[in-house]
Each structure stands twice: as C-alpha cells, then as structure tokens.
Amino acid sequence: MPVKLFTVLTVSIALSGCFSSTKNKVVIVEKSFNQQNINQNSWTDKTTNFKKTKQKSSNKKNKSIKKSWSIPVSGKIVKNFSKNHLGLTFKTQSGQSVRAIRDGKVVYSGDKMKSHGKMIIIKHPLGFYSSYTQNQILKVTDGDEVSKGQIIAVTGKTPFYFEMKKFSSPINPLKYLK
Template sequence: MLVKFLALGLVLLLMTGCFSSQQEVIIVEKSINLQNISQHKLTNAKRTKQKIVRKENRKTNRWSIPVKGNISKTFSTRNKHLGLTFDTKAGQNVRAIRNGKVVYVGNKMKSHGKMIIIRHLFGFYSSYTQNKDLIVENGDTVTKGQIIAITSKVPFYFEMKKFKQPINPIKYLK
C-alpha cells in the first residue's frame, strides 16, 4: 500500500511540472507540403495536378547552363581542371545559373581574363571566366538566367564551389 501511495505521489509531482506556467512549448512546422498528409483522400484529378506542380517546381529549382555551347573539357581533379570549358564564339550571352549576389568582378587573375563570381544560397559559388564584357558589378543581386557577361574569343570557362571546395558542375547543371 505504501509503495502504491509513493508511486502515485511521484506521478502527481511529475505532472505538476507539466502544468507550471514557467515552461513554454514551441512547435515548429517543418513540413514541405502539408497536402501530402491527407493525400489518400484526394481524387485522381487533384493527384495528377499535384504531380504536375511538383515536376514544374523541380524544373525551376534546377541550376541553368551559363552559356550555349558544347563542353570541350569536363571537371577532373586528376588533371587539375576544376570546371567546365565550353566551345563558345565571341559575343555570346553569359547567364547566371541561379539567383545570387555578385561578390567579385574583375581581372586580377590574368589566366582567367575578365571574371565574375556569384555567391548563391547554401554556400555555393559560381565563377564565370574568359569574358569580353562584364555587365554586372560587384554587389549586384542577380536572378537565374540574367545576362551577366559577353563571351570573348577564348573558350568560356566555368567553375562551381561549395564552401571553397571545387565541385563538379555537371551534377547541378543537368
């Protein structure tokens, strides 16, 4: 009997902490798509519409190709070619691969010619080199597909990094 009484007292003591006014509970909703919770209740027409919207969102979230042209050299850490070289003609438009902020514009690295570096979300950087004319300036905010430069006679060279680590752009530019 005494054991039951002590157990009941312990439970009541623990429960009083739950009801005190000094504690606060914060609930953070992290669901991406709340419609998925009750998806089994949706009609076929609504499911088809959701699939189309998801496919369109995947397409718009992709990174875009910076210039039109065939890739003549691919990413290779072994050959110390840490980007992509495109066969381009002089005068082609160079476009931002995704929204971001221009963090460098210039030609301090002579081997890269006129160069632009854009910082994107989540620690990504993109470098656009061997340009004839630079359209953006340091500090500009750019949008995906915006023309940022014009190519020169030299083949266009493009690199991507994630937190200063070179990454293969092919994985993102599909």
C-alpha cells in the same frame, strides 16, 4: 568510502535525465544546407522511422536544388570536370551571352587575375559559388543582385571557363546544371 558514494550519487543524478519518461522535442539541423530537415510532428521514438523521415526530406531538398540551376552559356563542353580540371570549358564564339545559373549576389567582377581574363564570381544560397571566366565584357559589378538567366557577361575569343564550389570545395557543375 564517502568519495565513492559521492561519485555514484553524482553519476546517478547526471544519468537520471537520460531515463526520464517525459518526451522532449528533438530538432535536427542538416549542417550542409543549414536548414532543419526533420518535421517535428513526424518524430517517433523508433529509429527506423527517424531514418525514413530524414531521407525523404533530404531527397526533396536535393531535387529542388537541382531544378533551380541552368547552363551559363550555349556551346559544346570540350573539357569536363576532373581532379586536374576543376570546372567546365565550353567551346564558344566571341560575343555570346553569359547568364547567371541561379539567383545570387556578385562578390567579384573584374580582371585582376590575368590568367582568368575578365571574371565574375556569384555567391548563391546554401553556400554555393559560381565563377565565369574568359569574358570580353562584364555587365555586372560587385554587390549586384542577379537573377537566374540574367545576362551577366559576353564571351571573348578564348573558350569560356566555368566553375562551381560548395563553400570552398570545388564541385562538378554537371551534377546541378540542366
């Protein structure tokens, strides 16, 4: 009998916090963007209002993210993103300028991966990465900070290949590029 009483008492105390009438602030963090997406002032106890607020904030972020990207090179896309082709292949002429699609930091610039030719990888905010391959001349080096539209390389004779990733997962660049 004392064990049951102790168990009931312990569970009651633990659950009493769930039913208190004091209101605490709730902060929700959107992990994919690593930013807070809920305005604390608009929080109410009604679940429907919470969902509406979250969707509005999320949509605003997605629109601002999409507006901040640009095409890396001018040329016709000859091969689109698919399960077997994790980037975009552009038909380019030798000597075209390659531009950074967004502000970021160069994390790789070199030609150690022979199948990709001279390659640049840029880390962008919010876990995005972009890679620019099959270049003739590289104009940036590891550790350089680059800005959107900055010339980072010059294309070679081989068609230009471009990839984007969100952390380590390949993503379709056409969803972001304008």
